[in-house]
Amino acid sequence: MGKRRRVAERRKTGPVVVGGMIAVVAVGAGLGVYALYGGGAAADEGTATTAGHRAVKTGPLSAAEVRTASTRFLTAWQQGHVPEAAAATDDPSAATALLAGYTKDARLKNVTLTAGRTTGAKVAFSVKATVSYKNLTEPLAYDSSLTVVRRKSDGSPLVGWHAQVVHPDLRDGDTLVTGASGTPPIKALDRDGGELTAARYPSLGTVLDGLRDKFGKEAGGKAGVELRVVRGKASKAAKLSDKTLVALSQGTPGTVKTTLSPSLQTAAEQQVGKQKQASVVVLRPSTGEILAVANTGHGFNTAFQGSLAPGSTMKIVTSTMLFEKNLITPDAQHPCPKTYKLAGWTFHNDADSEIKKGTFKQSFGASCNNAFIDFAPKLSDSDLTKEAQQVYGLGLNNWSIGVPTFDGSVPVQSGAQMGASLIGQGGVRMNPLNMASVAATVQTGVFHQPYLVSPSVDGRTTAKASRTMSSKTQSELKDVMRYTAAYGTAAKAMAGLGGDSGAKTGSAEVDGQKKPNGWFTAYRGDLAAAGVVQAGGHGGDTAGPIVATLLKMGG
Template identity: 45%
Template structure:
């Protein structure tokens, strides 16, 4: 076979190489079939593996043989044979075929590790060759062997991350010349922002490239990337094959605040934080520490718990139903429309002002006001018209602007305390805090609107100065003697405020931890999935960012 390269399976190691003139052919050595030169083709060897039908859990032998045969077929570029060894032949066949044809894999050494139960880990040391340029691409992945539901055969449980760990359902591994040229993003002071120095900015930089790459005057090179399933999502670059000419994009991020945010979220799993400048709406930092790499800080949507009480309090204050110094009932429980709402740890306050109920995060003090409000649309309207929640924010990259849907009965009551159908992310809550801090909604921006002339969302009605003053006063009380005291004690100065939140999630053992706060002209909000009470996990993140 002219130009064909050789591979071998030695022990648990599968070595496969793609060669050949023009097309390139995966071959393996050590199988027993004849290629015409005394050697067996790996495709024949892989196809020769015939699994036997069985029942019950897969055996160690079945796991080892199925994994070995699948990896051999994949390495050989034999998509039909590899696909036949999985429980999703259609998707597997396409992915294996694309590995060579569309990801331009020229060589791949796949090393199987020690099985852990039904899971077999492996490493891939690949070489990508595109238009005469070759670069290495190394990564780790794993596969799991299961019993076919209808066939009874041992099969690889097909998941896209088998081909590459960053692939999600519907994603594709691709190489070539991308449509969008690369960009060089800089912070508000001209300092370059790279994914190597600020890892959680990777999805942000990818999104900036998709939005502004062609407008920034750069020229595309060649690279390997993840093509996302969603058409509006940015490509995720994995490897540069040929350097392009990047165009420069000026952001309003602050490298020092970003560095602090990166470090802060690194202390907790599944954590996100955003910092904004209340006087301008500039986004100073976006950071995530997540296994899936998702930019939950600006795209996520989860119930924000009691951090939503900032907006609820604004609505109640605006209607004159409560006042910071006015006594508000805070019983241990309160019923509404067939559901009983209660406070954390049986909290009950007697003859205390509403400011104390806010600072101590008394749920019932808010629920008690629903009958007096007499309008289920009051909170959604306040969130939208005063805080800009749910409007079409244009921050410079895709973002989710929050959602406070219309509800009735107990569901409407739950929204008063940030539960129910409300969906927020740290960007939304940081913006709510910034609005409360100044009394003016300024739509958050990552890139100044003047760069591309986009229109920013404006509040439909202003917050009354008296409402803003009381919100700031109550948030300061929360930071100094309320539920946020412990976390905010680390933040210097007296001009600081906070609000804690714990959001119950169906099926989760612990609630999501939420915390938001301000210090001077910086507002920040953080969320840690299943992190517990707001002050326990999200609180220290916000404090660390505010201290930067």
């Protein structure tokens, strides 16, 4: 008797083909109609072999497989069929928990999902829903996306599960919750008493979230009812703050005054908006007050929490160490060879340049790498780490500025990695806040921990450096930074600033990235600033104009 191919019975609530469109018949009150794709019907999910084994599919996903997997997931999610939606992902357990909470904890109903553009295996979609809590309701609308992947065991197409599929502000381990917020809202003010809002200053969204987390209960406000992203363990470890998505009742905000300058903040927002991935911080060296912070992208505060190799801007810290150890002086003859071999690595200068007969100051100004790396044999593995920690307050994870920060990292390394650290590569990681503080410390000779809210507001203790550079070392640092601003790689950006100013450029290579991250840090009078443009190229050309424009505003 011949074998028969079984045909699965079509579910009455499943996808049906109507006029060339895959659609879903809405079931139950509050479910919208979901029109997913134009084109033909979805392809079969796979056929069993005669031996009773399913073949393992490999290779790129077809358009039909992407349609089938995404349709199955989005349809089940919209209809509230959590087990079916979770089973359409590659992590059913995590998907079940978050999707069940979407209704139970986030109190979302009337969910309507509409697919948008498909790019390869990535499917964009929009979400409309209603947040309902007791007698309060508010609409919710946002865009998200999913990516279809192959299951390792059999190659079946499934939705690759991450919490961001449910909402782009979620990270794995986070949840959505609607209810009376445990943290009252705040009204944040600039240094002149004006209100700071994300609508006026888009870069401040994450900063305002952080201020609320830190000062909401202390500022005397009363909590309202909100739909919020509540951070899980991993997000808290990454210092991400809870985030309000929808306010059903506003509550009564408490007031928190910051150190931000409205004019500098406005200018900083405008400057980073000229680049695709730019971040900048402006400080007052004499006090540590943060006057401006801005990022092109508003979902993550790279300026405060980024962890990026700082490239040659790190040569400021390296030079501090070399000057303190009396290994070099600015005007001492010190060639910069085209290549330098260290522990099996061959280091090159940018564009394979070299300085055969020149001073250390000229190598600093030209940002010539090997003039720094060739000091490695004279240094211990921990020298740079100690310098960063003891003089610049970096890498101790103890800054308390009023919102979450990453405080830099200069790990103890050996061999070629230690050599790479001297030029801001290897394991060294910084952000614009850290590098603005480095420039500010050079300007004053003393580390003042940056802060956004005065420590007097809550009595918190700010970080202190364990020692101060000598006046001789400070003078030497300002000498090489002034030279760089006047004649070196920073000269074009710093042209016309004059006065007591100095600068350092940087370019940090990133694996898999065509152009390096461009860095620039500088001081002028009582202002210091640092910026980075990711994948922007040379810092003098990209981050330099951003920083210089802000320094021109006063100080």
